[in-house]
Amino acid sequence: MRFFIDTASLDHIKEARELGILDGVTTNPSLMAKEGISGDSNIKAHYKKICDLVDGDVSAEVISTDFEGIVAEGKELVKIAPNIVVKVPMIKEGIRAIRWFSDNGIRTNCTLVFSAGQAILAAKAGATYISPFIGRVDDTNWDGIQLIHQIAEIYAIQGYDTEILAASIRNSRHIVQSAQSGADIVTCPLSAILGLLKHPLTDIGLAKFLADHKKSNS
Ligand code: E4P
Numbered sequence: 414m415r416f417f418i419d420t421a422s423l424d425h426i427k428e429a430r431e432l433g434i435l436d437g438v439t440t441n442p443s444l445m446a447k448e449g450i451s452g453d454s455n456i457k458a459h460y461k462k463i464c465d466l467v468d469g470d471v472s473a474e475v476i477s478t479d480f481e482g483i484v485a486e487g488k489e490l491v492k493i494a495p496n497i498v499v500k501v502p503m504i505k506e507g508i509r510a511i512r513w514f515s516d517n518g519i520r521t522n523c524t525l526v527f528s529a530g531q532a533i534l535a536a537k538a539g540a541t542y543i544s545p546f547i548g549r550v551d552d553t554n555w556d557g558i559q560l561i562h563q564i565a566e567i568y569a570i571q572g573y574d575t576e577i578l579a580a581s582i583r584n585s586r587h588i589v590q591s592a593q594s595g596a597d598i599v600t601c602p603l604s605a606i607l608g609l610l611k612h613p614l615t616d617i618g619l620a621k622f623l624a625d626h627k628k629s630n631s
Pocket of ligand 1: 441
């Protein structure tokens with residue numbers, strides 16, 4: 414399973430990259446706004462900085478909701494860097510645009526996926542990735558991880574090439590469960606990635622090793 418970071422923060426991207434485990438980045442308009450990035454040229458310049466930081470794919474989301482607008486935006490976004498993937502919402506016009514991008518060699522990430530039916534449609538349209546939003550499904554008292562499992566089963570049975578990019582990850586447990594459920598990639602905030610490091614027995618064990626070493630070497 415590959416690891417993407419879900420952020421527009423250059424500092425967070427650098428920190429994850431330094432760990433040596435970073436395979437890509439996803440952003441969305443809310444994450445860009447959180448970093449205070451606004452205006453078309455500033456947004457594009459920020460995407461360029463992100464693309465220069467990572468070798469892997471960087472999802473850049475369109476704002477348009479009509480076919481012509483989505484296609485026009487996507488064409489501009491892919492000019493920024495070769496590792497840009499156009500992030501397109503799961504709407505009727507979005508599916509049409511994903512088909513157009515796929516037919517024209519432009520890679521896409523179909524976002525805002527909340528059901529297996531949506532995942533099937535996106536795969537049929539030729540999406541490179543789909544992003545099921547685990548945390549937001551959980552927020553509605555449904556099971557986000559079960560959705561990943563269901564989509565993975567369907568994609569395996571049907572032989573779809575589209576990759577499952579588990580998104581809206583809220584904690585480290587979601588990462589482990591995504592791996593167990595057949596996600597190809599997880600995109601997570603830095604806190605969830607760093608949370609994987611934590612175990613109290615590791616801390617206790619290390620403290621004991623260091624104390625014993627100090628005792629016998631002083
Ligand atoms: C990633 O592609 C999504 O935009 C993101 O994971 C959404 O996460 P949230 O539900 O925590 O906002």
